[in-house]
Amino acid sequence: MNIRIVLNYVGHILRIEGLSMFPALLIALYKGEHASFLSFAVTIALLALLGTVAVRIKAGDKLIYSREGFAVVALSWISLSFFGAFPFYFSGEIPSFLDSFFETVSGFTTTGSSILTDVEAMPMSLLYWRSFTNWLGGMGVLVFMLAIVPMSKGDGSPLRIMRAESPGPAVEKLVPKLRYTARILYIIYISMTLIEIILLLCGGMPLFDSVLHSFGTAGTGGFSIKNASIGAYDSVYLQGVISVFMLLFGVNFNFYYLILIKEIRPAFKNAELRLYLSIVAVSVAAIAINTRSLFENTFEAFHHSLFQVSSIITTTGYATTDFDLWPQFSRMLLLALMIVGACAGSTGGGIKVARLLILIKAMRNSIQKMIHPRSVKLVKVNGVVVEKEVLAEINVYLTFYTITMLISLLGVSLDDFNLDTNISSVVSCLNNIGPGLGMVGPTGNFSQFSPLSKLVLSADMLIGRLEIFPMILLFAPSSWKRNI
Amino acid sequence: MRIVIIGDGKVGYNLTKQLANENHDIVVIDSNPRVLRESSDNLDIMVIHGNGATLAVQRKADVGKSDLLIAATSSDELNILCCILAKKLGCRNTISRVINREYAEQLQLLRDELGLSMTVNLDLISAREIFGLVQFPSFLKRDSFAKGRVELVEYKISSDSHLVGLRIDRLEEALRMKILVCAVERGDKIIIPKGSFVFDEGDTIAVTAPRSDLAKLVKKLDIANHKIRSVMIVGGSRIAAYLTDDLLKSNVKVKIIEQNPARCRELAEMFSDALIICGDGTSQSLLLEEGIKETDAVISLTNIDEENMLVSMFADYVGVPKTITKISRSEYSQLLSEKGIGSMICPKQLVANEVLRYVRAMENTLGGSVLTLHRMVGDKVEALEFIAQAATLHKGVPLSKLKLKEDVLISSITRSGKIIIPQGRDFIQEGDTVIVVTTAERMFSDLNDIFDETV
Numbered sequence: 035m036n037i038r039i040v041l042n043y044v045g046h047i048l049r050i051e052g053l054s055m056f057p058a059l060l061i062a063l064y065k066g067e068h069a070s071f072l073s074f075a076v077t078i079a080l081l082a083l084l085g086t087v088a089v090r091i092k093a094g095d096k097l098i099y100s101r102e103g104f105a106v107v108a109l110s111w112i113s114l115s116f117f118g119a120f121p122f123y124f125s126g127e128i129p130s131f132l133d134s135f136f137e138t139v140s141g142f143t144t145t146g147s148s149i150l151t152d153v154e155a156m157p158m159s160l161l162y163w164r165s166f167t168n169w170l171g172g173m174g175v176l177v178f179m180l181a182i183v184p185m186s187k188g189d190g191s192p193l194r195i196m197r198a199e200s201p202g203p204a205v206e207k208l209v210p211k212l213r214y215t216a217r218i219l220y221i222i223y224i225s226m227t228l229i230e231i232i233l234l235l236c237g238g239m240p241l242f243d244s245v246l247h248s249f250g251t252a253g254t255g256g257f258s259i260k261n262a263s264i265g266a267y268d269s270v271y272l273q274g275v276i277s278v279f280m281l282l283f284g285v286n287f288n289f290y291y292l293i294l295i296k297e298i299r300p301a302f303k304n305a306e307l308r309l310y311l312s313i314v315a316v317s318v319a320a321i322a323i324n325t326r327s328l329f330e331n332t333f334e335a336f337h338h339s340l341f342q343v344s345s346i347i348t349t350t351g352y353a354t355t356d357f358d359l360w361p362q363f364s365r366m367l368l369l370a371l372m373i374v375g376a377c378a379g380s381t382g383g384g385i386k387v388a389r390l391l392i393l394i395k396a397m398r399n400s401i402q403k404m405i406h407p408r409s410v411k412l413v414k415v416n417g418v419v420v421e422k423e424v425l426a427e428i429n430v431y432l433t434f435y436t437i438t439m440l441i442s443l444l445g446v447s448l449d450d451f452n453l454d455t456n457i458s459s460v461v462s463c464l465n466n467i468g469p470g471l472g473m474v475g476p477t478g479n480f481s482q483f484s485p486l487s488k489l490v491l492s493a494d495m496l497i498g499r500l501e502i503f504p505m506i507l508l509f510a511p512s513s514w515k516r517n518i
Numbered sequence: 519m520r521i522v523i524i525g526d527g528k529v530g531y532n533l534t535k536q537l538a539n540e541n542h543d544i545v546v547i548d549s550n551p552r553v554l555r556e557s558s559d560n561l562d563i564m565v566i567h568g569n570g571a572t573l574a575v576q577r578k579a580d581v582g583k584s585d586l587l588i589a590a591t592s593s594d595e596l597n598i599l600c601c602i603l604a605k606k607l608g609c610r611n612t613i614s615r616v617i618n619r620e621y622a623e624q625l626q627l628l629r630d631e632l633g634l635s636m637t638v639n640l641d642l643i644s645a646r647e648i649f650g651l652v653q654f655p656s657f658l659k660r661d662s663f664a665k666g667r668v669e670l671v672e673y674k675i676s677s678d679s680h681l682v683g684l685r686i687d688r689l690e691e692a693l694r695m696k697i698l699v700c701a702v703e704r705g706d707k708i709i710i711p712k713g714s715f716v717f718d719e720g721d722t723i724a725v726t727a728p729r730s731d732l733a734k735l736v737k738k739l740d741i742a743n744h745k746i747r748s749v750m751i752v753g754g755s756r757i758a759a760y761l762t763d764d765l766l767k768s769n770v771k772v773k774i775i776e777q778n779p780a781r782c783r784e785l786a787e788m789f790s791d792a793l794i795i796c797g798d799g800t801s802q803s804l805l806l807e808e809g810i811k812e813t814d815a816v817i818s819l820t821n822i823d824e825e826n827m828l829v830s831m832f833a834d835y836v837g838v839p840k841t842i843t844k845i846s847r848s849e850y851s852q853l854l855s856e857k858g859i860g861s862m863i864c865p866k867q868l869v870a871n872e873v874l875r876y877v878r879a880m881e882n883t884l885g886g887s888v889l890t891l892h893r894m895v896g897d898k899v900e901a902l903e904f905i906a907q908a909a910t911l912h913k914g915v916p917l918s919k920l921k922l923k924e925d926v927l928i929s930s931i932t933r934s935g936k937i938i939i940p941q942g943r944d945f946i947q948e949g950d951t952v953i954v955v956t957t958a959e960r961m962f963s964d965l966n967d968i969f970d971e972t973v
Contacts, residue, residue, distance in 0.1 A: 192562070193558065193559065193562070194559070207558075207564045209543065209564065210520070210543040210544050210545055210562070210563050210564040211543055211562055212562050213562075214543075421551075
């Protein structure tokens with residue numbers, strides 16, 4: 035492992051984190067929030083110092099190989115969350131450091147699980163920082179770094195970083211240069227966020243609320259600044275805008291690029307997009323019928339069902355109503371959608387529709403093969419053959435995913451809560467959703483968990499966001515051995 | 519610039535690497551997913567899997583909106599098909615690699631009909647390079663600038679040379695002619711020398727001089743001027759065929775050793791004046807029997823690098839004055855410079871340089887001002903040819919008053935056909951062709967980049 039180059043990259047990340055705290059600092063100054071102003075100032079100074087020291091580290095070999103790529107990603111995310119927690123802790127708003135860390139991990143991994151019992155009591159600057167972590171974590175901080183910091187000339191090693199950070203089974207470049215690919219992604223991301231802010235403003239939501247909720251939607255994070263989440267805004271328009279935008283941010287960003295370059299037909303022909311929209315449509319209909327009796331009219335049932343389904347499948351985690359009180363069928367369907375997750379290459383979490391699509395096709399082939407043992411069948415997605423290695427990788431991913439879930443479940447169950455709470459808290463954190471069922475439902479929060487559980491769940495969130503392998507490789511002894 | 523390269527083989531990859539390093543947007547097409555994976559891991563490029571001569575794949579690569587298409591597969595027919603299609607899709611510049619000797623001539627003829635902007639023949643370029651070295655055997659390498667008027671040569675100082683111990687600012691007196699030493703390789707180090715530099719035995723120096731003075735330079739450097747009259751070529755490859763053609767025309771005796779009897783027959787058919795020996799060129803007894811000791815130069819051109827090196831080392835050992843070795847893996851060249859291999863040529867590197875020159879000339883029309891580029895002393899030093907334009911700074915200022923960036927040297931100025939080997943009182947004028955030498959660490963795309971503006 036080339037530790038010097040890894041530290042060098044992490045240094046860049048720390049500096050970017052320090053820079054991204056400035057708006058929060060200004061808000062604190064403007065609002066006269068002395069404690070948080072001071073805590074932001076101290077954290078920024080610390081990040082600037084550490085970042086600059088790390089950036090100065092000169093590496094002899096500037097190339098990033100696979101192991102360095104994974105290490106850069108995993109270490110960056112851990113240190114981002116660690117230092118991002120300082121403002122919460124220093125200002126005294128969240129008295130325990132573990133709680134602050136949990137909250138920040140939840141922010142950066144776009145989970146949106148909170149240990150806060152009363153969000154509305156937080157100072158504005160901290161609320162801003164909390165939602166901004168959602169936004170930054172959604173598209174990926176390292177992708178942001180690749181877009182702005184010139185790291186290498188001509189060689190392709192930073193692609194390994196993007197591969198390790200971006201969700202989904204395969205990373206495709208939009209244009210030949212990685213730097214411009216990253217820039218295009220961020221331009222699409224920023225523009226869509228701005229459009230959402232404007233649409234929310236039009237519906238009468240205050241500026242601060244619109245910006246922060248758009249951050250939460252864009253990153254599919256789901257941090258709200260209201261105790262009742264989006265339910266606090268009693269407007270079908272506002273809730274409708276947010277549910278549509280959640281769905282939009284759950285789509286692969288390649289789709290928007292294809293639209294931009296006017297390749298409309300291939301954009302809509304994408305098999306993953308079609309499966310994603312079908313799952314959403316079927317689930318919305320099923321839940322609307324199932325919960326019809328709880329609402330005054332069919333439209334309202336449809337409205338809440340749409341909001342909840344898009345919130346859960348995109349792994350955002352906003353709520354307009356307490357879905358924990360819904361019938362068992364709807365609750366279980368939502369739990370299943372948590373695991374499915376959004377499209378690959380979006381800001382959402384979960385297993386990803388792309389993987390599901392490949393698995394379904396592979397399953398169908400296996401059954402065919404049992405009936406016609408000599409048949410030759412290949413899995414094809416969008417007309418391209420999925421190689422055996424990709425299939426094997428997905429299977430390995432699922433195995434690790436299940437094992438992680440089971441181990442975490444055992445860890446969390448030491449707290450002796452009921453099955454609903456245990457299972458849904460782990461599923462919710464591992465897939466970066468936010469709320470679960472039972473005690474961690476939309477009205478509950480994660481504050482009752484023991485320190486051990488909070489640590490386990492924090493790890494789950496990071497593992498889920500980075501899709502398991504970077505975290506496992508960081509702690510695997512063989513990646514730290516000398517290169518032989 | 520947006521460049522599409524079809525074929526990710528040895529030649530294609532090397533080209534891609536060079537162009538990616540110069541910050542172009544590159545899309546590579548190949549039908550082998552494994553080599554593509556390798557390329558996309560190592561270079562900042564986009565890769566597309568498929569047959570590059572098909573419409574669907576070229577559309578996917580957006581060839582129509584690209585500035586240049588380079589077809590570098592190992593099949594001539596495929597390359598030409600790629601280029602025709604690209605032209606049809608609206609790509610204005612296409613470069614095709616040509617391999618088959620029999621097609622080379624008619625491709626020149628059909629260039630316009632096929633829509634080719636340029637054809638690159640790896641074997642022909644290599645043969646020309648070798649021929650240039652055979653003409654002036656004392657030099658390790660030769661390149662030309664300013665439409666061939668200025669030559670850049672590399673020369674290794676031997677222990678009995680009178681240059682040993684000489685200060686660079688005394689050079690003009692000692693030789694009684696104007697030349698400029700633009701780079702010196704000493705051990706692993708590359709030095710852009712200043713006036714106080716003292717030559718030492720074993721230094722490889724790169725010198726610019728007018729072509730007309732080249733013969734004089736050889737005499738003045740007091741190099742035992744062995745004119746090459748007989749050449750032994752080991753390996754009857756396509757390069758050997760082109761080379762033999764040139765050598766026979768300039769009355770050099772050629773002996774080709776080739777193992778494959780069928781190829782020997784072909785060669786014998788082509789060249790009735792050359793002596794074709796059918797046998798294993800790596801066998802010492804055969805080499806000795808065929809009189810390796812008496813030949814003036816041995817050129818090893820088999821397809822296996824190791825064999826070429828062995829043959830050259832053996833030739834050097836038995837006292838052949840000039841050896842030229844073909845190496846495909848240029849990355850190992852630094853290991854070999856000490857081992858008596860003599861001049862090395864790397865065909866894929868030559869092709870890359872040729873294409874690079876074309877690409878830079880294209881950029882030229884788009885605003886850049888580099889005319890040609892040459893790499894020397896093991897690719898660690900670049901010589902760039904610029905044209906001084908209206909926007910060029912510090913025109914008319916004597917060079918002694920100019921502050922240049924570190925490790926940058928103006929090695930010659932060509933003004934209306936006359937070559938000036940610059941000294942302190944010379945200056946740059948609009949329209950001059952200026953050759954700048956620099957260590958290859960950085961890239962200059964404009965003449966103004968060489969000035970140090972910090973003071």
